[in-house]
Amino acid sequence: xxxxxxxxxxxxxxxxxxxxxxxxxxxxxxxxxxxxxxxxxxxxxxxxxxxxxxxxxxxxxxxxxxxxxxxxxxxxxxxxxxxxxxxxxxxxxxxxxxxxxxxxxxxxxxxxxxxxxxxxxxxxxxxxxxxxxxxxxxxxxxxxxxxxxxxxxxxxxxxxxxxxxxxxxxxxxxxxxxxxxxxxxxxxxxxxxxxxxxxxxxxxxxxxxxxxxxxxxxxxxxxxxxxxxxxxxxxxxxxxxxxxxxxxxxxxxxxxxxxxxxxxxxxxxxxx
Amino acid sequence: xxxxxxxxxxxxxxxxxxxxxxxxxxxxxxxxxxxxxxxxxxxxxxxxxxxxxxxxxxxxxxxxxxxxxxxxxxxxxxxxxxxxxxxxxxxxxxxxxxxxxxxxxxxxxxxxxxxxxxxxxxxxxxxxxxxxxxxxxxxxxxxxxxxxxxxxxxxxxxxxxxxxxxxxxxxxxxxxxxxxxxxxxxxxxxxxxxxxxxxxxxxxxxxxxxxxxxxxxxxxxxxxxxxxxxxxxxxxxxxxxxxxxxxxxxxxxxxxxxxxxxxxxxxxxxxx
DNA sequence: TAGCTTCTGCGTATGGTCTACGCAGAAAAG
DNA sequence: CTTTTCTGCGTAGACCATACGCAGAAGCTA
Numbered sequence: 001x002x003x004x005x006x007x008x009x010x011x012x013x014x015x016x017x018x019x020x021x022x023x024x025x026x027x028x029x030x031x032x033x034x035x036x037x038x039x040x041x042x043x044x045x046x047x048x049x050x051x052x053x054x055x056x057x058x059x060x061x062x063x064x065x066x067x068x069x070x071x072x073x074x075x076x077x078x079x080x081x082x083x084x085x086x087x088x089x090x091x092x093x094x095x096x097x098x099x100x101x102x103x104x105x106x107x108x109x110x111x112x113x114x115x116x117x118x119x120x121x122x123x124x125x126x127x128x129x130x131x132x133x134x135x136x137x138x139x140x141x142x143x144x145x146x147x148x149x150x151x152x153x154x155x156x157x158x159x160x161x162x163x164x165x166x167x168x169x170x171x172x173x174x175x176x177x178x179x180x181x182x183x184x185x186x187x188x189x190x191x192x193x194x195x196x197x198x199x200x201x202x203x204x205x206x207x208x209x210x211x212x213x214x215x216x217x218x219x220x221x222x223x224x225x226x227x228x229x230x231x232x233x234x235x236x237x238x239x240x241x242x243x244x245x246x247x248x249x250x251x252x253x254x255x256x257x258x259x260x261x262x263x264x265x266x267x268x269x270x271x272x
Numbered sequence: 273x274x275x276x277x278x279x280x281x282x283x284x285x286x287x288x289x290x291x292x293x294x295x296x297x298x299x300x301x302x303x304x305x306x307x308x309x310x311x312x313x314x315x316x317x318x319x320x321x322x323x324x325x326x327x328x329x330x331x332x333x334x335x336x337x338x339x340x341x342x343x344x345x346x347x348x349x350x351x352x353x354x355x356x357x358x359x360x361x362x363x364x365x366x367x368x369x370x371x372x373x374x375x376x377x378x379x380x381x382x383x384x385x386x387x388x389x390x391x392x393x394x395x396x397x398x399x400x401x402x403x404x405x406x407x408x409x410x411x412x413x414x415x416x417x418x419x420x421x422x423x424x425x426x427x428x429x430x431x432x433x434x435x436x437x438x439x440x441x442x443x444x445x446x447x448x449x450x451x452x453x454x455x456x457x458x459x460x461x462x463x464x465x466x467x468x469x470x471x472x473x474x475x476x477x478x479x480x481x482x483x484x485x486x487x488x489x490x491x492x493x494x495x496x497x498x499x500x501x502x503x504x505x506x507x508x509x510x511x512x513x514x515x516x517x518x519x520x521x522x523x524x525x526x527x528x529x530x531x532x533x534x535x536x537x538x539x540x541x542x543x544x
Numbered sequence: 545t546a547g548c549t550t551c552t553g554c555g556t557a558t559g560g561t562c563t564a565c566g567c568a569g570a571a572a573a574g
Numbered sequence: 575c576t577t578t579t580c581t582g583c584g585t586a587g588a589c590c591a592t593a594c595g596c597a598g599a600a601g602c603t604a
Binding site: 006008009012016018121122124125126127128130132135138139140142143145146151152153154155156157158160161163164165167168169171172175176179194196197198200201202207208209210212213216226227228230231233234235236237238239240241242 | 278280281284288290393394396397398399400402404407410411412414415417418423424425426427428429430432433435436437439440441443444447448451466468469470472473474479480481482484485488498499500502503505506507508509510511512513514
Binding site: 022023024025026027028029062063064065066069 | 579
């Protein structure tokens with residue numbers, strides 16, 4: 001029927017299993033999935049730095065160069081590792097769940113995935129989402145925002161907002177957790193030490209806001225996810241403001257010249 | 273007066289220039305700044321991958337191993353490069369600028385810095401901000417939120433929200449721009465091609481939200497910063513909701529048991 | 545001024561990394 | 575059976591970061 005007129009890049013075709021396997025030569029002794037999941041195992045066990053082509057190969061009992069029959073480049077392997085390690089997004093709860101809990105669960109899912117495989121944060125993002133699970137995540141993220149009146153580009157901005165925050169948060173907490181594991185401390189101790197270092201370096205200079213923050217001090221061992229949820233709640237509140245404004249505008253039906261909501265770009269200056 | 277009881281890590285002391293230079297041996301032929309800025313020049317010209325110790329050294333006319341008299345490790349060099357390349361944050365406009373424009377400018381500044389030196393997005397974040405400019409950025413970010421009634425941890429979450437979004441956005445646009453430069457296309461063409469690829473791979477499967485998005489189609493060559501500002505505006509709106517709620521609560525003076533604002537964690541489920 | 549100490553630049557060497565190239569042989573097609 | 579095509583993989587090249595240790599410069603102390 002519809003032969004794809006557009007030629008997909010090698011990466012993408014590979015990730016989606018769209019490479020017509022040849023029937024001529026000898027059978028392959030491995031599968032792409034084996035290679036990818038071996039890479040994931042190594043990354044999970046010994047960190048991303050331990051994932052070398054020779055390590056993966058020896059783990060599979062083959063020679064290093066054999067892997068290049070399955071993967072064009074090491075970076076493509078890493079991309080595939082990330083895609084399968086991310087896994088599928090959390091399924092939408094119901095049709096009429098509402099955008100807010102849906103997007104919240106989507107964000108939480110992002111964080112959970114990154115927490116489960118902390119090495120993923122060290123794989124640089126190689127472009128817009130195009131691999132299977134990435135696309136599924138994109139689908140569910142957009143699905144959460146369907147029917148809200150948000151435009152296409154706005155939906156994408158919103159999704160990047162949430163996923164970017166999840167990545168930031170996962171990175172921070174994982175960095176602290178790893179530093180703690182390295183030095184045999186608790187994460188709370190590492191956090192405390194950070195604040196101490198910050199206090200030392202900011203002592204001579206004028207850093208009123210930081211000093212006020214340090215003075216407030218407080219509990220470092222409390223549930224860190226509380227702070228995460230705060231930020232997520234702010235995003236959702238902000239999106240809600242816009243959606244409600246759009247809805248009000250739409251129900252007014254004959255909007256005169258309504259461009260954007262009440263606080264469409266409010267407070268954001270035009271220039272740099 | 274106050275000798276620092278707390279021993280700073282080597283990295284940090286180095287970044288802050290807190291290493292008491294010895295008076296005994298021969299004079300050093302280089303300075304740390306020279307090493308760092310040479311690294312930045314190389315990264316800016318040929319990308320982060322081109323920054324090798326030997327390349328930096330040869331650019332400076334010294335032997336490779338000489339650099340290790342200035343920097344303990346290559347990764348420390350990268351951290352220093354990022355810190356100085358980021359530069360100082362945009363100065364606050366005035367004392368009573370208000371938190372919203374201040375935080376907006378802070379976010380824009382983040383994006384601008386990352387846009388000016390796109391290689392920075394490939395340097396993995398190595399921990400909470402502790403180097404001089406990072407701390408200055410932290411200071412100004414917190415300063416924007418002073419007096420808003422937000423708690424310390426909430427201020428930090430908010431800042432991570434904005435900076436994470438800026439990083440996401442900078443990464444996406446820089447990836448597209450670089451892909452365009454590589455293939456001699458315009459960014460708009462690269463974006464279009466992405467949507468085409470997305471259409472191809474999602475054609476067989478059930479991706480209603482993505483297909484709706486693709487059907488909406490639209491203009492790819494419009495001002496990309498418009499989409500960026502949309503997300504930033506949402507964050508600021510969400511923060512505004514919370515701040516106003518806190519203010520209202522505080523003016524009610526004798527709040528009975530007010531824990532969080534009206535939509536404190538609203539819509540965010542507790543479990544994963 | 546002599547000697548000691550300390551620090552500098554850096555030559556050498558180790559043990560990695562990715563991957564281009566090409567060959568021997570296996571499996572299927574004609 | 576021949577030809578084609580694909581497989582695994584051995585070899586080799588071009589990098590990389592960095593541990594170690596040495597010769598000599600520069601300052602401090604006597």
